[in-house]
Amino acid sequence: MTSVRRYLISVLIAVLVLTSFLAALQSYRLSAERARELFDQDLQLIAGAIWQQYDVNMPQPAQGLAVQLSRHGELKYRSELAPQAVNSWAQGYSEQNFAGKRWRVFVQSGNNGWQIMVAQPLQQRLQLADELITASIYPVVxxxxxxxxxxxxxxxxxxxxxxxxxAQLASRKANELSPVTLEQVPEELKQVLQSTNQLFERLSATFAREKRFASDVAHELRTPLSVLEINLHNALTRWQQQGLSDHDETMLALQQGVERMRQLIEQIMLLNRTHPDNFQAKTRLLDWVALCRQVVSEWFSQLEQKQHSISIEGDEHLMVKADDFALRLLVSNLLGNAIKYTPAGGQIRLTLHTSRDKAVLAIEDSGPGIPPQEYPQVFNRFYRVGGDRHQFAVPGAGLGLAIVKDIVSLHNGSIYLAPAGFASGLKVTVELPL
Incomplete structure (x- = not known):
C-alpha cells in the first residue's frame, strides 16, 4: 500500500461498479420475469378471442380480467366479471365502474359490427405496477x-x-522514546512518522541531559558538602577546646544550614529516582504493617526525643504488591513529616486496613494541620504552607509530599488529605491496589 488515497479511490470505485452491476442484473432478471407473466396473460386473451370465433368453450381469463364480445349490440360472449349488457362506451381507453370495482376499460369495434371490450381492475393494475417497481429497486436496496x-x-x-x-503510541510508557516502526508505511503517514520519531529523539536527548544534570549536580555537591560538615565539626571542636563560646550561635546556624542543604540534596536525588518516568520498580508482595513497624523503629530516637505517643492500629497483616524501596520511602516521608510538625508530647496514629479492593494506610498527627484550601498545592515541588515562614523552626524543602505523590502514582494508587481525628492536625490517606 503506497497511498491510502489511491487505494481507497480505486478499490471503492471497483466495489461500487461491481455491486451496481450485480444489482442491475438482478433487477433486470426480476423485471423480465414479471413482464413475461404479463405477456403470457395477453396470449391467453388472444387465444380466448380466437376460440370464441369457432364456438369453442373459452376458459375464463386469468388475473380477474373482464372480456365482452358483441355484434350489432347483441352479446356473444362475456366473462364472469364482465357486464351482462352491452354498453355504449366510447372507443379506446376509459375508466368505468361495474361489478363493484373501478376498471380500466379498452373498447374496440371491428368490421361487420363486432365489438370487443377488455377491462382490468385499477387496483390490480396498481399492484402490478408496484410489483414491477419493487422488482427493479429491490436488488439495489x-x-x-x-x-x-x-x-x-x-x-x-x-x-x-x-x-x-x-496503538503503538498509546501502549508506550512515559520513558519509552525509541523510534516507531511500521511494516507498511503509506505516503500520507511517512511525514507524520518521521516527525514523530524526530520528536522522540529530541525528547530522549533532553530527558537524558536533565537526568544527568540532576544526578551529577547532586553527586558533585555531596563532596564539598561533606568537606564543609567536617570542617565545621573540627572548628566547633577547636572552639570548645580553646574555651570559646558561640554567643551569637553562628556555628549553630552554619550547622543547621549545612544540614538543611544535605537533606535538600538527598531529597532531590530521591525525587529524581522515584519519578515514574525514571523509576524501574521491582514489585513483590510486601506486608505493609510489618514495613510500617520497621520504619517506626528507625524513627524511634526522634519520637523519643519529642516524647510523641505513636500507635499502629488496624489489620495485623496487610499484603500489597509494591516496590520495597519506594514503599518504605513513602512511609518514612509521611512519618517524618508527622514527627516534624507535631509538637512535643503530641500524638501520631497509623491505621492500616482494607477497603473493597484497596489497601489503605492513614497517618494522623496532632500538629497544626494544613488549611483545606492548600491541600492541592502541598504536592507541588518546593511548596511549603505559608511560604518559608517556618523554614528555620521546621527545616525542610517542600519535596517530601512530592516524592510521596510520585510513589503513589507509580503504584497506581491514590492519596488524600483531611483533618485528623484529634483536636487538630492532618490525616494523610494512601490507597494502593491489593
Missing part, C-alpha cells in the same frame, strides 16, 4: 448493506497503518 460492509472493510484495511501507529 438489498445491495446497500453489502456495499456498506465492503466499504467498512476496505476503509478499515486502508486505515490499519494509522491504527497500528495509534
Amino acid at each position: 438489498l445491495s446497500l448493506p453489502v456495499q456498506a460492509l465492503l466499504i467498512w472493510l476496505i476503509v478499515s484495511r486502508a486505515l490499519s497503518p494509522l491504527r497500528s501507529l495509534s
Whole structure:
C-alpha cells in the first residue's frame, strides 16, 4: 500500500461498479420475469378471442380480467366479471365502474359490427405496477448493506497503518522514546512518522541531559558538602577546646544550614529516582504493617526525643504488591513529616486496613494541620504552607509530599488529605491496589 488515497479511490470505485452491476442484473432478471407473466396473460386473451370465433368453450381469463364480445349490440360472449349488457362506451381507453370495482376499460369495434371490450381492475393494475417497481429497486436496496460492509472493510484495511501507529503510541510508557516502526508505511503517514520519531529523539536527548544534570549536580555537591560538615565539626571542636563560646550561635546556624542543604540534596536525588518516568520498580508482595513497624523503629530516637505517643492500629497483616524501596520511602516521608510538625508530647496514629479492593494506610498527627484550601498545592515541588515562614523552626524543602505523590502514582494508587481525628492536625490517606 503506497497511498491510502489511491487505494481507497480505486478499490471503492471497483466495489461500487461491481455491486451496481450485480444489482442491475438482478433487477433486470426480476423485471423480465414479471413482464413475461404479463405477456403470457395477453396470449391467453388472444387465444380466448380466437376460440370464441369457432364456438369453442373459452376458459375464463386469468388475473380477474373482464372480456365482452358483441355484434350489432347483441352479446356473444362475456366473462364472469364482465357486464351482462352491452354498453355504449366510447372507443379506446376509459375508466368505468361495474361489478363493484373501478376498471380500466379498452373498447374496440371491428368490421361487420363486432365489438370487443377488455377491462382490468385499477387496483390490480396498481399492484402490478408496484410489483414491477419493487422488482427493479429491490436488488439495489438489498445491495446497500453489502456495499456498506465492503466499504467498512476496505476503509478499515486502508486505515490499519494509522491504527497500528495509534496503538503503538498509546501502549508506550512515559520513558519509552525509541523510534516507531511500521511494516507498511503509506505516503500520507511517512511525514507524520518521521516527525514523530524526530520528536522522540529530541525528547530522549533532553530527558537524558536533565537526568544527568540532576544526578551529577547532586553527586558533585555531596563532596564539598561533606568537606564543609567536617570542617565545621573540627572548628566547633577547636572552639570548645580553646574555651570559646558561640554567643551569637553562628556555628549553630552554619550547622543547621549545612544540614538543611544535605537533606535538600538527598531529597532531590530521591525525587529524581522515584519519578515514574525514571523509576524501574521491582514489585513483590510486601506486608505493609510489618514495613510500617520497621520504619517506626528507625524513627524511634526522634519520637523519643519529642516524647510523641505513636500507635499502629488496624489489620495485623496487610499484603500489597509494591516496590520495597519506594514503599518504605513513602512511609518514612509521611512519618517524618508527622514527627516534624507535631509538637512535643503530641500524638501520631497509623491505621492500616482494607477497603473493597484497596489497601489503605492513614497517618494522623496532632500538629497544626494544613488549611483545606492548600491541600492541592502541598504536592507541588518546593511548596511549603505559608511560604518559608517556618523554614528555620521546621527545616525542610517542600519535596517530601512530592516524592510521596510520585510513589503513589507509580503504584497506581491514590492519596488524600483531611483533618485528623484529634483536636487538630492532618490525616494523610494512601490507597494502593491489593
